[in-house]
Amino acid sequence: MPGSHNNPPTGGATKKWPTLASALCPYLVSLGLWAVFLLVANLIIGPALAPGPLSVLKTIARLALSGVLFADMAQTVFRALMGVLLANLVGGVLGLLAGRASWALKVTAPLVASLQACPPIVWVTIVMVWAGTGSMVPVATVFAATLPFVFSNAAQGVMGLEPRILAMGKLYGVPAARVWRLFILPGIAPFWLAGLSPVLATGWKAAAVAEFLGSHDGVGAKLYWSYQGLRMEELQAWTLALIILGLTLEGAVITPLRRKAAGLAARGAEAT
């Protein structure tokens, strides 16, 4: 194209900034609305029970500089991820097996539906009674709260596979390991990815609730201790930490996963 070698590229770095700004804009607006809410509450209720946004930000800075903020955030993230990982291992294997036998799915459907509807508080209570307080409570709660989602996504993924391709594999004597590696696992990947985003969101919330009620540390537990001591700056600071972590999870992990899953599903649909 004439002139294409002579003209310096104009897009590149300059184009990235508006993209980044437009991506950050909704988050900044949300934080701004939160600050307005704190300000209004501060004016109506008073600083003792509703600290202003500035004192909350100062508290966050103090917690961050002391290292407590990051240590507890890491603790909560680790527990949530452990629970999700275990749920994926157990629920994934069970779901894959159930997806191959429609009767198994039919038999377990009511149980899975009721487990999906079960609030995390049920699991928190049971685990606290059985195992006392500590890391076990959030990990087990996240595991129990996310297991049915993983199970039903894996089972639906297997059921969505073309059964005649499986039959073709049998006709040609394709080894089971090859069938799993090249057909079944890639075939259920879009379902698994699509299911992972609600699983992570549910796991994150369940971890915070479980820590609030049944743990000594982590962001949820810090919320509880702030509430117990009526340290309202800290309460708001930990709330903000939870919200920021949740938004980071949504923006950095869940949204890309959702896009990837939609892309994979579209590719599979248009291919045959």
Place this chain on the structure above:
Amino acid sequence: MTAPEGQPVLLELSGVSKSFGDLPVIAEANLKARGGRVLCLLGPSGVGKTTLLEIMAGLLRPDSGQVTANAPPSMLFQDNLLIPWLNALSNVAYILPKSLTPDEAKNRALRWLGAFGLDPAKYPRALSGGMKRRLALARALAADRPVLILDEPFAFLDDRWHELIATLVAEQAQSGHAVVISGHFVPERLSALLPDRLDLIAVPSQPIGVSLP
């Protein structure tokens, strides 16, 4: 002239019947697929040719009757059955026997893809209807089984590919394979190449009750 009786029977249907609900599709079908010959089932769409072929391949169980085969056949499926997330090379290599080394499997797949003018790196979504058909044919031929079942091998393809497929089918028969073909017609090229090795069976209506000694 090659007498059919002199050729080994590689796959046999004896008194096979199949119904879907109240609809009888196949009634007492008796067929023999012999090595070195091409058995052509010719008839309109929807008459039950695919059902008969899938029973031959062992993919459908007949309500009654018996299917006897020395070894499982290779099959070209009417709906191709390509795996969307595997490229053309992997789609062919997927069904190749595990006794082959990876290099042997790759070379065999590449040879058949080349015969059908296909790019091994392309995914099914990037292929036209005719190219998908050729990929499915390449896979069926690469399997190299004694019995080759081809469900509508000439569908979705133009004359140029009819010629090539007819030549490949003739080569299969001449090398001792039993070939079973379904379709609406037999290309002239195939009749010309195998004037004395074709067994033509008309299946004009349901239920199919064909018999071939």
